[in-house]
Amino acid sequence: MTTREDPDRLEAFLARIDRGERIEADDWMPDDYRQQLIRLIAMHAVSEIMGALPEKEWVPKAPTLYRKLAIMAKVQDEIGHGQLLMRVAEDLVAPLGKTREDLLDDLFSGRLKFHNVFHMPAPTWADAGIIAWLVDGAAIITQGMSLSSSYAPYVRALQRIVEEEGFHIQHGESICMALAEGSASQRHSLQAALERWWPALMMFFGPNEADHPSSHQKANLRYRIRTKTNEELRQRFLTKYVPRIRSLGLVPPDPTLHYDAEQGRWIYQQPDWEWFRRIINGQGPASSARLTLKRLTYEEGRWARAALAQGR
Amino acid sequence: MADAQSAVSEEKAQAALQELLWQLADDDLLVGFRASEWLGLGVHIEEDIAFASIAQDEVGHAQRYYGLLEGLGLGRADDLAHLRPPESRRNSVLLEWPNGEGQYFEAPRYDWAFTLVRHHLYDVFEIIRLEGLVHSHYSPLAETAAAILGEKAYHRDHQELWIDRLWRQGGEARQRVEAALALAAGLAGDLAETDPWTDLWESSGWWPGARAARDRWHQAVTEFWARYGVTVPPWGCPGNGRAGRHTPHLAQALAVLSEVYRQDPTAGW
Numbered sequence: 001m002t003t004r005e006d007p008d009r010l011e012a013f014l015a016r017i018d019r020g021e022r023i024e025a026d027d028w029m030p031d032d033y034r035q036q037l038i039r040l041i042a043m044h045a046v047s048e049i050m051g052a053l054p055e056k057e058w059v060p061k062a063p064t065l066y067r068k069l070a071i072m073a074k075v076q077d078e079i080g081h082g083q084l085l086m087r088v089a090e091d092l093v094a095p096l097g098k099t100r101e102d103l104l105d106d107l108f109s110g111r112l113k114f115h116n117v118f119h120m121p122a123p124t125w126a127d128a129g130i131i132a133w134l135v136d137g138a139a140i141i142t143q144g145m146s147l148s149s150s151y152a153p154y155v156r157a158l159q160r161i162v163e164e165e166g167f168h169i170q171h172g173e174s175i176c177m178a179l180a181e182g183s184a185s186q187r188h189s190l191q192a193a194l195e196r197w198w199p200a201l202m203m204f205f206g207p208n209e210a211d212h213p214s215s216h217q218k219a220n221l222r223y224r225i226r227t228k229t230n231e232e233l234r235q236r237f238l239t240k241y242v243p244r245i246r247s248l249g250l251v252p253p254d255p256t257l258h259y260d261a262e263q264g265r266w267i268y269q270q271p272d273w274e275w276f277r278r279i280i281n282g283q284g285p286a287s288s289a290r291l292t293l294k295r296l297t298y299e300e301g302r303w304a305r306a307a308l309a310q311g312r
Numbered sequence: 313m314a315d316a317q318s319a320v321s322e323e324k325a326q327a328a329l330q331e332l333l334w335q336l337a338d339d340d341l342l343v344g345f346r347a348s349e350w351l352g353l354g355v356h357i358e359e360d361i362a363f364a365s366i367a368q369d370e371v372g373h374a375q376r377y378y379g380l381l382e383g384l385g386l387g388r389a390d391d392l393a394h395l396r397p398p399e400s401r402r403n404s405v406l407l408e409w410p411n412g413e414g415q416y417f418e419a420p421r422y423d424w425a426f427t428l429v430r431h432h433l434y435d436v437f438e439i440i441r442l443e444g445l446v447h448s449h450y451s452p453l454a455e456t457a458a459a460i461l462g463e464k465a466y467h468r469d470h471q472e473l474w475i476d477r478l479w480r481q482g483g484e485a486r487q488r489v490e491a492a493l494a495l496a497a498g499l500a501g502d503l504a505e506t507d508p509w510t511d512l513w514e515s516s517g518w519w520p521g522a523r524a525a526r527d528r529w530h531q532a533v534t535e536f537w538a539r540y541g542v543t544v545p546p547w548g549c550p551g552n553g554r555a556g557r558h559t560p561h562l563a564q565a566l567a568v569l570s571e572v573y574r575q576d577p578t579a580g581w
Contacts, residue, residue: 301355
């Protein structure tokens, strides 16, 4: 934590946090708190925006008219979440003289990371089902925790987001159930999609830092921006979803996966955390294609945004 | 003899009703498909959200019309939407035309001005068509038209707000709008083509107002653009979608929108 702050103000701020008070955008806050929030919320915002792209590929291709409508509404919601969070982030960066455009430029330059899970390819319709069911299922676990975050504007955005994510999970589960109950080829594509997404799901919450938490994780826990560790969230995800995955006749691609009653936790094969680090640094299988797509269309729309801005 | 004649005319009337429903369903499916390609690629986040609603409305309307055709015993709505070959499609060529260069997930250089102007031409026509169809003697169609008509004004207003803003900006924005209008007018010639069904639609009461629709549409479009001092370029069309004569863009669009369904049309999805 920063030492540049006035110690009395900092102490009073931390006392507010400890009393469980919520911080508003125009309250005094230590610079370090602001930086941690920007890091988290800007990343969350661009992850929602980039997260629309893997499913977007399947929007026009969704098999039936009903599925076309459902996935369009779902992807639209994700972009809506991106907008809500972007506005929270914009308020945080405004005192630093930065805008939404700066945040998007940071995304395009790689300075602002988007979530590791959205760097993965989605080559079949079954991937769209797995994303909506399990990726959104993982997201709701993180976001559910963040509902008790100390930053009030983030909490207000999350309340709406979490509610909508609940529908997304149902939408995803419904796609997966139809495939699971379908032809051999449909069941095969669903199992293949689960296998493709499994490492990304296991990496979703980040490495287990129990023994040596990162400075960010420590700061976020101190400021009550987050209240649970990466591993606690992952355990919760496994408890909730492994039985459901198996009940659809699917097999998680990890022969070691089991619940150890004695230890009271899930045992699982560690994903390749070196790969994880490469992914978040933009070297995932679909990182470059997705960023290029987003940057290209952002550039293509520049003239229209300019016309709107000048017309105000 | 009289019975035979009335059977023939009944058959013709049924064919005319089906033809009308094909045009309605195929128009909304294609314009909704083109709008859905924009999802995630909008000029800004707020517009992405707004246009996604329009795309959903259009595909939802198509779903209702295909449902009416299913009700007439012509097959399942999803089969009708996904499996019919290009030559049996009845949408206007304007609506099958791509949003711009590139594919929606690979190097799309989409033309926002064309998208707006194309959709606006369609909205204006669609409102005129629906204003007649709410009086259709085929009551399921009249009820559907009444439900849809309420949404269309919002679509038209959205496109008009954008066109107005872009036009007033001048410069590049205005040039793009002018180019878009020239392109769209050169494609939209079949949109309000009601022949050879005009008389049957009127006499059977399927579409009261069919005969006047084209003139009303031309007039409304002319008046809209006259506000900006623009004369609408000559109408044209590289085909006639109402007669099943399409551009290769339709086949490409259908291949995309039916890619998954075609893997197994008998499966549950």
